[in-house]
Amino acid sequence: MVPDRTELRDGYADLGDVSLHYVEAGDGPLILLLHGFPEFWYGWRQQIKPLAAAGFRVVAPDMRGYNLSSRPKGVKAYATDQLVADVSGLIHERGAVRYIEAWSRPGAAAGMINYYRSSVRTSPKKAEAALRPISAPTLIVWGERDRFLGPDLAEPDHDDVPNLDRVERLSEASHWVHHDEAERVTQLLIDFFGPARPA
Numbered sequence: 001m002v003p004d005r006t007e008l009r010d011g012y013a014d015l016g017d018v019s020l021h022y023v024e025a026g027d028g029p030l031i032l033l034l035h036g037f038p039e040f041w042y043g044w045r046q047q048i049k050p051l052a053a054a055g056f057r058v059v060a061p062d063m064r065g066y067n068l069s070s071r072p073k074g075v076k077a078y079a080t081d082q083l084v085a086d087v088s089g090l091i092h093e094r095g096a097v098r099y100i101e102a103w104s105r106p107g108a109a110a111g112m113i114n115y116y117r118s119s120v121r122t123s124p125k126k127a128e129a130a131l132r133p134i135s136a137p138t139l140i141v142w143g144e145r146d147r148f149l150g151p152d153l154a155e156p157d158h159d160d161v162p163n164l165d166r167v168e169r170l171s172e173a174s175h176w177v178h179h180d181e182a183e184r185v186t187q188l189l190i191d192f193f194g195p196a197r198p199a
Helices: 041-053 080-093 109-121 124-130 182-193
Strands: 009-014 019-025 030-034 057-061 099-103 138-143 164-170
Touching: 009 080, 019 041, 019 080, 030 041, 030 080, 041 057, 041 182, 138 182, 164 182
Parallel strands: 030 057, 030 099, 138 164
Antiparallel strands: 009 019, 019 057
């Protein structure tokens, strides 16, 4: 067996009002792994090195309010537009032109809870007005044993996700698909993103 020499590099992205801690590995096109509640970068530990070995530069940040990243006070600091600005800022800070995002549904306690507080305090009308179709090619990986989200949520409306490649349902996985079926999720990501080519 060849020893794994993939180095994990810690860093901090200064984005003005917040500093985001991240772990990075590999070179090539950027894959951004974004965690959900109540996790942090470590939730992607089983995917980082294999994706790097497949020829990608992988960045897994601690989102604002989590682990080693800044924890601004107040619910407004956790609104969706702040999250989007953080992700965009991180991409530019890392010098990426091409990038790929992978989100985890499941996830400083105050900061984490403020994401939820912000979402429920946003009026439905304002939230709906902010929605935009996801135009990027999209793969959805869904755990069939999810006790929190119903299986019908896995199938987005075509107008919302016009370039949906497919919904991959994992029969033995729960809400935490990237933990329950780590190797399968990693392989699905590698296959979906295709052969890594220099950016």
